[in-house]
Structures are given as C-alpha cells and as structure tokens.
Amino acid sequence: MAVRAVSGFATLIGFTVSDRFKAPGLPEPYIVAQVAIEEDPRVRLTTNAVDCEPDQLALGMRMEVVFEHVEDVWLPHFRPAAEQGQAAPALPEDEVPPQAMWRHVRPMPRPDKFEDKVAITGIGASPIGRRLMVPPLALTVQACEAAVADAGLTMDDIDGMSTYPGAGAYGGFAEGGATALECALGIRPTWYNGGPETFGPVGSLISAMLAVAGGLARHVLCFRTLWESTNGELMRRGEITQARPSRVTGSHAWFHTFGATSAAHTLAQNAQRHFHRYGTTRETLGWIALNQRANAALNPTAIYRDPMTMDDYLTARSITTPFGLYDCDVPCDGAIAVIVSAVDTARDLAKPPILVEAVGTQILERIEWDQSTLTHEPQVLGQSAHLWSRTTLRPADVDVAELYDGFTFNCLSWIEGLGFCGIGEAKDFLEGGKNIARDGLLPLNTHGGQLSHGRTHGMGLMHEAIVQLRGEGGDRQVRDARVAVVSSGGLTPSGAILLRSDT
Numbered sequence: 001m002a003v004r005a006v007s008g009f010a011t012l013i014g015f016t017v018s019d020r021f022k023a024p025g026l027p028e029p030y031i032v033a034q035v036a037i038e039e040d041p042r043v044r045l046t047t048n049a050v051d052c053e054p055d056q057l058a059l060g061m062r063m064e065v066v067f068e069h070v071e072d073v074w075l076p077h078f079r080p081a082a083e084q085g086q087a088a089p090a091l092p093e094d095e096v097p098p099q100a101m102w103r104h105v106r107p108m109p110r111p112d113k114f115e116d117k118v119a120i121t122g123i124g125a126s127p128i129g130r131r132l133m134v135p136p137l138a139l140t141v142q143a144c145e146a147a148v149a150d151a152g153l154t155m156d157d158i159d160g161m162s163t164y165p166g167a168g169a170y171g172g173f174a175e176g177g178a179t180a181l182e183c184a185l186g187i188r189p190t191w192y193n194g195g196p197e198t199f200g201p202v203g204s205l206i207s208a209m210l211a212v213a214g215g216l217a218r219h220v221l222c223f224r225t226l227w228e229s230t231n232g233e234l235m236r237r238g239e240i241t242q243a244r245p246s247r248v249t250g251s252h253a254w255f256h257t258f259g260a261t262s263a264a265h266t267l268a269q270n271a272q273r274h275f276h277r278y279g280t281t282r283e284t285l286g287w288i289a290l291n292q293r294a295n296a297a298l299n300p301t302a303i304y305r306d307p308m309t310m311d312d313y314l315t316a317r318s319i320t321t322p323f324g325l326y327d328c329d330v331p332c333d334g335a336i337a338v339i340v341s342a343v344d345t346a347r348d349l350a351k352p353p354i355l356v357e358a359v360g361t362q363i364l365e366r367i368e369w370d371q372s373t374l375t376h377e378p379q380v381l382g383q384s385a386h387l388w389s390r391t392t393l394r395p396a397d398v399d400v401a402e403l404y405d406g407f408t409f410n411c412l413s414w415i416e417g418l419g420f421c422g423i424g425e426a427k428d429f430l431e432g433g434k435n436i437a438r439d440g441l442l443p444l445n446t447h448g449g450q451l452s453h454g455r456t457h458g459m460g461l462m463h464e465a466i467v468q469l470r471g472e473g474g475d476r477q478v479r480d481a482r483v484a485v486v487s488s489g490g491l492t493p494s495g496a497i498l499l500r501s502d503t
Helices: 098-104 136-151 177-185 203-213 228-237 250-256 263-278 282-296 310-315 381-388 408-417 426-433 449-453 459-470
Strands: 009-018 030-037 044-048 062-070 073-080 118-125 160-163 191-194 219-227 318-320 333-342 354-360 400-402 483-488 495-501
Touching: 009 073, 009 263, 009 318, 030 263, 044 073, 044 250, 098 381, 098 408, 118 136, 118 203, 118 459, 136 177, 136 219, 136 333, 160 177, 160 203, 177 191, 191 203, 203 219, 203 333, 203 354, 203 495, 219 228, 219 459, 228 333, 263 318, 263 408, 263 426, 282 310, 282 408, 282 426, 282 449, 333 459, 354 381, 354 459, 381 408, 381 483, 381 495, 400 459, 408 426, 449 459, 459 483, 459 495
Parallel strands: 160 191, 160 219, 400 483
Antiparallel strands: 009 030, 009 062, 030 044, 062 073, 118 333, 118 354, 219 333, 354 495, 483 495
C-alpha cells in the first residue's frame, strides 16, 4: 500500500437519490454516488454528488473532486466537471465479467462430497410479526423446540448448535448467540458455531453440515432470530438506547460518512447499472414484488397479504432511487430453526429427510460492495457458479427457487446468477410474472419471500424450501416439487444450497 497523487477527476458509475434515510449534515433528499478514479478505474469511491440536481447526472459523465473540510478530515465530494468531452466514456467493466464466472471456479478437490453425509430432518418457526414485543430469546426457544419436535428428537439428542450472526450482532439482529440458547435449553453441545463472516445466514447450516460430515456431531440445531420491529419500538420509546460513536471508523467510514447507511444505497446503484446496461426497468423489479405478494396471500403466517397491483408498486413512496417501498423487505420479529443430521440417522426420524445435493460458496468477487460486481448484487455470481460445479443437476431440474430478496434486485441477481435466464435477460424472463408464478417455469419464493412474508434473513427461505419438498405447502404447494435451491446474503459473503427430496 502506498500514497499516490491523482488528478481529482473520475467517472460517475452510479448514483441514487436517498429519500428516506437520515444522515447528519445531509438534508433529505441527498445523492449517494460512486465514482471510478480516472487514472485507475478499478479504484472506486462512495461519495456524494454535489452542486447539481439529480437530473443533471448521467452514468459515464466526468466528475471532479470538491473537498469539504470537517474538523481534521477532508471529505471528497464530486460534482460534474466543466469539461465533459465529446462523448461520455463507457462504464468500467468488471474484472471478471458475469458471463465468465464459471471459468474461475475451482474444481472439486476430491470426488466424494460432504453433502452426501448430511440431511435436513427438522424445521420450526416462532410466530412472525411486526412489534411482537416478545424477548428475542423466547422466540428462539419456540422455534428450536418446534424443530426438535418436528424431527422426532429430544433436546438430549442435540449435540451441536450453529447460528448467524452470533452474540455480537447489533441491535435487533440476534438473540444472544449460541451461548444464550445453550443456557436456555440446557444443551451441552460437542460442537457449536456462531459468527457473521460466513456464507450469509445459510452459512450456519453449511458449517453444521461440515461438522456432521466430519463426525463432530450427529444432530446440529441451527437458528436465526430477528426482533427488529420490537427493537425499533423500544428505542423510539427510550426504553433501550444504542450507543453511537462520535466518529465512524473502520470500513463504515467509507460509506456512512456520505449517508450510505443502508445496503439499499449500494444495491440501488447496482440496479441502476443493470438498467443502463441491459434495459431493465422498474416494472421488471415490480413483477418480483407482485409475485411475492400473490404467494403471501396464500400463507397465513405472512405479514403482508393484501393484493397489490403494478400501479400500487410504481406509485409507492420512494426509498432510494430506483427502489420504492415495495422493493424492500419487511422488518419483523421472528425465529427460524433447522436441524442438520447425519444421513445415516435421518431415515429413522419422524419426517422424510431432505437431502443436500450441493452448496455454492466460492468467492470470486471483491467482498467490499462498492468495489465489487457492477451490475449484480455482490457475492452472487461466484457462489452460483460454484454450486453447479458440485452436482450433475442443472437449472432446468429445479422445481422451486427460494432466493434471497432483501430487495427485489437481490432476487433478480440470483435468477440470472444461477442461470435461470442469461445475464442481462431478466427483463424478458420476468415480464408478466408468468415464469416465476407457482405454476410457472420457476416457482419463486412461494411463501411470500422477505418482501411480503417478513425479513428472516434467508432462514425463512430455507424453511419454505423444506416445506415444499415435503409437500406440506397447502394452498401454495408446488406440484411434484423434488428439487429446490435456496440462497441467502446481505452484508456478508452469500451462499447457496441445492436440496432434493429423498425419492
């Protein structure tokens, strides 16, 4: 690492008008932008576009730095440069083009797979809702007790625990980790795991599978709890407080300083670049939101079940362009639990086992979101390519897809990344919503997804995949579902799992 002087000129590679987020010193709306340094476009900065209106900005235009002096810090903002040249330069390309990810996947190091040694044997869920005002550990216990009973096991059978993101998570995003649940349930595990630096929320399951396949445990209880709605309400009342540092440090300083306080700010710019490069539109994303709401109408546990039209979607209040209210998932309270067991024990338990066909974990993109893939959610394309390298099944074999939809654009990224349509072809694939309906080519997020069922950070998607493969979906059941793919992500490396029924 070294200091290098540059001209202060850059190319505008993304921007979003933030309407619903509050940031110190930034009156709403404000413009979060990304620029590529002119001397080396691989180097990008998250910044604010200043001295201009949003309609004056265009991707590819030349920008120049404007420094703001705050205490002992000089903040680099950017404004349109006076001299633009005859034509705006093209946007920089990804170091590894999306279409070429598969070429960089490492071959399997050995022919036998750990996936063949494990199975999913139990699932459970607590009540899910807005502002349940229930302690998060109580929700966790409910989900875990339900999963153990569903598998036909007892707590004495549980010899492993695994969770995401663990005890150190910020407010509303966890219940206290594996240690808190160990005390609450009186379990004495031989193996446990918890932490955020894993393959998204399903990373806890992948870790559990490795532990079971390696002989460290026979039955691992995996769980995920959120209580965002209650946490927010208690903070509003002043009953709990969240300490805020006087100055942002670490990696957050490169984002929060410019009002980029949410994953929405980064993903909105990825979506904008997808629109620019491939002709995608807001209506394209709208078909995902409408599909999830239609499925939620058949799910009594979903938070939002009222019908929604394309006009409802398009006219909803703006969050950060191009995302509106219905592009965003629903903060909620709830817990999900899943049991991973040794496959040689699974067929003696209460429910038919769900087998694990393959996982996708290889990181091929930069982890820092504003330095990563330009046109898709970061940490999707590499893991998707890796998944298909570990199985002879192909996208056409998938009967149900439960794909991470923290935002509509996350879901679009997984659809293309996993090969259900070509890169840049989502506009045509999603048009009209028929292909992703329950009776379509790719039944998608059949319980309502996180957009309508509630934000359970990927574990709700896993729960629904198991329900579908067991044939327990009731009115929303997909006929003859035998193979399902599940993905998760959001602020961490992502992961994907391919499941199949034992028939």
